[in-house]
Amino acid sequence: MGKQGKKKRIWLRVLLGILAALLLVIIGYVLYVMISYHRLPDDLTLDVRTPENADTTGAVSVGTDYEIITYNIGFGAYTPDYSFFMDGGKSSVADSKESVLATVSGAGELAAGYDPDFMIFEEVDLKATRSYHVDEYELLDKYFGGYYSDFAINYDSAFLMVPPWEPHGKSLAGIAFYSKYPIASAVRKSFPISTSFSKFLDLDRCYSISRIPADNGKELVIFSLHMSAYGNSDAIREAQVNKLCGDMQAEYEKGNYVVCGGDFNHDLKASEDTEEDRASWAYPFPRSDLPEGFSFSMDFLGEAGKAALPDSARNADMPYEEGVTYTVTLDGFIISDNIELKEYENIHTGYLYADHDPVRMVFSLK
Numbered sequence: 001m002g003k004q005g006k007k008k009r010i011w012l013r014v015l016l017g018i019l020a021a022l023l024l025v026i027i028g029y030v031l032y033v034m035i036s037y038h039r040l041p042d043d044l045t046l047d048v049r050t051p052e053n054a055d056t057t058g059a060v061s062v063g064t065d066y067e068i069i070t071y072n073i074g075f076g077a078y079t080p081d082y083s084f085f086m087d088g089g090k091s092s093v094a095d096s097k098e099s100v101l102a103t104v105s106g107a108g109e110l111a112a113g114y115d116p117d118f119m120i121f122e123e124v125d126l127k128a129t130r131s132y133h134v135d136e137y138e139l140l141d142k143y144f145g146g147y148y149s150d151f152a153i154n155y156d157s158a159f160l161m162v163p164p165w166e167p168h169g170k171s172l173a174g175i176a177f178y179s180k181y182p183i184a185s186a187v188r189k190s191f192p193i194s195t196s197f198s199k200f201l202d203l204d205r206c207y208s209i210s211r212i213p214a215d216n217g218k219e220l221v222i223f224s225l226h227m228s229a230y231g232n233s234d235a236i237r238e239a240q241v242n243k244l245c246g247d248m249q250a251e252y253e254k255g256n257y258v259v260c261g262g263d264f265n266h267d268l269k270a271s272e273d274t275e276e277d278r279a280s281w282a283y284p285f286p287r288s289d290l291p292e293g294f295s296f297s298m299d300f301l302g303e304a305g306k307a308a309l310p311d312s313a314r315n316a317d318m319p320y321e322e323g324v325t326y327t328v329t330l331d332g333f334i335i336s337d338n339i340e341l342k343e344y345e346n347i348h349t350g351y352l353y354a355d356h357d358p359v360r361m362v363f364s365l366k
Contacts, residue, residue: 036158039190039204046150046186046208054148058181059215062365065342068118070261070331072226072313072356073107075125075173076100076136080351081319085163088317092168097132104136107353112143114360118212119144119178120224122263123354124151129159129169137176147178150186152208154226175262177210177224184219186210189247192239193228207244207262214257214365221251223260223334237266241289248334249291257365258294258336263313263356268296268329269306282328290334297333297361300341310348313356320351331359338366 050056060066076094083089094100111119121140125131137151153174160168177186191205207225214220227240244260251258266285274284287296298306311327314320335341343362351357 033158040153040156040188042190044188046152046188048183048186049149051146051148054182056182059213060181060220060365061215065362065364066117067114067360067362068120068259068261068333069111069114069116069358069360070120070122070333071107071111071358072122072263072331072354073104073124073136074354074356075123075128075131076104076134077130078316078351078355079103082316083318084316087315092163092166093130094132097134100131100134101139103353104134104139108140108143110349110353111358116360117180118222119147120261121176122226124174124176126172126174128171128173129167130171140176144178147180148183149176149178150183150208150210151176152188152206152224154206155204175206175208175224175226177208177222179210179212181212184211184213189243191227192236192243205240209247219256220365221256221258223248223258225260225262225264227263227265229265237283241286245289245291248294252291252293252336257339259339259363260334261332263331265330268298268332293337294334295337297335297341297344301344309346310357312346312359314351316355322350331356333359333361335363340364340366
């Protein structure tokens with residue numbers, strides 16, 4: 001064999017060595033993701049944070065108006081010009097740490113300006129690559145530090161190397177609930193999720209149940225939720241709805257008052273019998289599956305009033321452009337019939353601080 005043939009063999013060995021090393025890295029990474037994957041246990045008791053100098057004897061009462069807001073802050077990434085890779089956009093992390101601080105602070109200040117009695121924030125990062133390790137729960141405390149609060153972790157991921165050119169990274173995130181009134185106890189409930197490989201890429205899902213004592217011996221039970229979005233099947237959607245409804249019904253049968261709010265990841269304006277093709281995060285919510293005595297608050301506005309509500313979420317496949325970007329209402333509230341709706345509003349900001357806008361409700365206990 002001549003010199004030319006020997007050189008070819010050497011280069012071939014080098015190339016095969018590189019490919020073998022790359023394959024080992026890929027296999028090692030896949031094993032790391034699979035081995036490190038875990039779900040938090042169901043029925044996990046949550047720590048309740050009590051503000052300094054708090055009046056721990058307070059309670060809600062019949063006939064008094066209370067205000068609650070839900071706001072998915074999108075881990076602090078979604079400025080109006082931001083697009084997200086899982087929606088067909090370009091980015092997988094926030095533009096900068098300064099951007100995260102600005103958007104989360106803006107969302108917190110906006111919500112605090114309404115002085116709500118209860119506040120639900122979804123997609124709040126505690127420590128995540130995608131949000132430059134900003135503790136967003138601590139940042140929101142700047143605006144809600146005088147409230148009782150609990151936090152339900154719904155995602156504690158491995159480092160995700162997707163997309164390879166800008167990895168989404170490792171995330172620790174969840175749902176923050178704030179209350180002006182003492183929280184007697186709180187628990188985290190795990191939603192059923194996909195058991196396929198997609199579970200490694202999508203957020204784990206959960207809801208929290210926070211108990212607020214009422215002065216008549218009953219409780220105001222507030223469910224804070226974030227349902228599945230990407231690629232969830234009909235079976236997963238049905239299982240999540242069934243579990244949620246079962247827990248709400250159990251509280252109602254005890255005589256308690258039930259409010260359920262958050263990001264339902266369903267089109268809350270659409271009729272469930274529509275035959276339109278929809279993205280997995282925009283299916284109509286199966287209202288017929290709600291237990292007797294429960295309704296979506298927006299339904300009390302009537303069809304015209306419901307249609308007139310600004311949509312609460314935008315698709316993040318492109319920077320937001322009013323009238324062009326696809327929008328849908330994913331956020332809202334369910335209430336039991338021992339609660340009276342007083343006011344209902346989708347607060348339209350033009351998605352200034354997130355890919356969602358806040359939804360506000362005023363209610364009283366009957």
